[in-house]
Amino acid sequence: MNELHDAVPARDVALEDIEIDLFVRALKLRYGYDFSQYAPASLKRRVLQLAHTQDAATVSALTARLLHEPDLLQGVLAGLSVPVSEMFRDPEVFRTLRERVFPVLASYPQINIWQAGCAHGQEVYSLAILLEEAGLYERTQIYATDFNEKALSHAQEGIYPSKEARLWSRNYLAAGGSHSLADYYSARYEYIKLDQRLRRNVIFANHNLVTDDVFCEAHLVLCRNVLIYFSDPLQDRTLALFRDSLVRGGFLCLGTRESLDFAPSAVDFTPLDAALRIYRLGARASGRD
C-alpha cells in the first residue's frame, strides 16, 4: 500500500463511550434530565463539543463539574439541544398549513396549537404571523414548549441576527405571506426584534418530551426536527403523547425528512401531505395520499 502519511494515533472509542454513558447518567441522577434515549451519534458529538467549549480536557472532567456546579446545568442543557432553525423553514410546509390546515382550524371557536420543542422560537413567530394574516390569531392559543430555559427566554425575546432576515423574508413570501416580513420586526444594529404583539397569544412553558405528559388539548401540534434526535422507542412514545394531546381530526406537522417507519404509533395518523410530513389524527380521516 502506498502510504502517503503515517497513520494518525488510534482513538479509544470504548473509553469515550463509557465517559458519555457516565455523563448521561450523572445528568439524570443529579438533575433528572434523561438523555439516554437520544440518538447516540449526534448526542456524542454534542457532548464532545460541550466539553470542548467548557474547556474540559475530557468528558469525565465535564461530568465532575456538572455534578458539583449546579450553575452549569442550563448551559449544558443549551449545549445538548443546540437548536438551529429559521423562520418559515421549508416554506411549502407553512403554505400548506395556511391553505389546507387553517381552513379546518377556522371551524373551531377556540384554536389550541402546541409547538413542541420551540427552541429559539423562530417557528412560533412564523406561525403567529400566518395566523394573524389568516384572521385566526385572536382566537388562537399557542403553547410553545421546550425543556431548555435558555432557549425559552431567547424565544420570548424574539431577537435574532439581522443577517438571517434576507433568507427569512424570502421564506415568508414563498410561504404565501401577504405583507413584507419587515412589517413584523424592527432592526437595530446587528439584530432584528420580532414585534412583541405577536406574543400576545403565546404561552411559553417548560415541558420535556422525554418525561412530561399531556398538558393541553391541541388542534395542531408542530414538532419539526425534534424527533430526529430521539431513539425509536422515544420517538414512538412522543408520537403517542401527541396522539393523546390532539383532538380527533387534529393535525401533526413534523420535519420534512422525518421517518415514521419505525414507530408503531404512526398508525394513528393519516397523511394529509406525506411529503411535507403533515398528518391528521384518526384512521383515514379526510386526507388524501
Next chain:
Amino acid sequence: MSAPQAIVVGCSAGGLTALEVLFAGLDPALPQAIAVCCHTGSSTVDLLCELLAEHASLPVTEAREREPLQGGVIHVAPSGYHLLVEADHRFSLSVDARVSFARPSIDVLFDTAAEAYRDALIGIVLTGANRDGAEGLSQIRRHGGLAIVQDPAEAESTAMPRAALDLAGADHCLPLAAIAPLINRLCLP
C-alpha cells in the same frame, strides 16, 4: 484494515462531474453501502440524485433517517441536514449548527461512519473548495479505515483534497479515473 463494509464520499459544489465519473466506474456487483455528502446550494437533492442515477452503475437514493445503510446502494445526504451513521449502521439526521461551514458536513458523516464501521470503512475526498472532510478523513484513519484522496493536481478545486492530505494524509492519492478501479479491486470478494 478489515474487509470493507461501507464507503463514504465527500465533495463540495462542483463535485457533480467527479461523482458521476466515480460512480460510473464502480462495479454493479459491489456489495458495500455507499454514502455521499455533497455540498449543494439547492434545497433538495432530488436533481442531484437524478443526475447521478443517469451515470451510476448502482441505484442512487436520498438517505432516509432511521433506515439501515443498504449494500450496493448509493445514499445521498439530504440538503440542509447533517447525515450521521449510528453504531447499528442506520442513518440519523441532525440540524445542529454547520460544521466546517457546511450542513450536511462531510466531517460529520465521515466521523460518525468511522465510529460505526471502524477499520471496515473507506473514505474518499474529491474535488472541493473548502476544508470540510479533512477532519473526518483523519478520524477514519484513526479508526484504521482506508483514506483515498483525489490528486489535487487534477481536481477541479484543489482546496478540499489538499486540506485532507495536509491534515489526514491518505493511503492513496490518485487521479479521479483511477479511484473506481481501486475500489472495485479492494471491495469485490
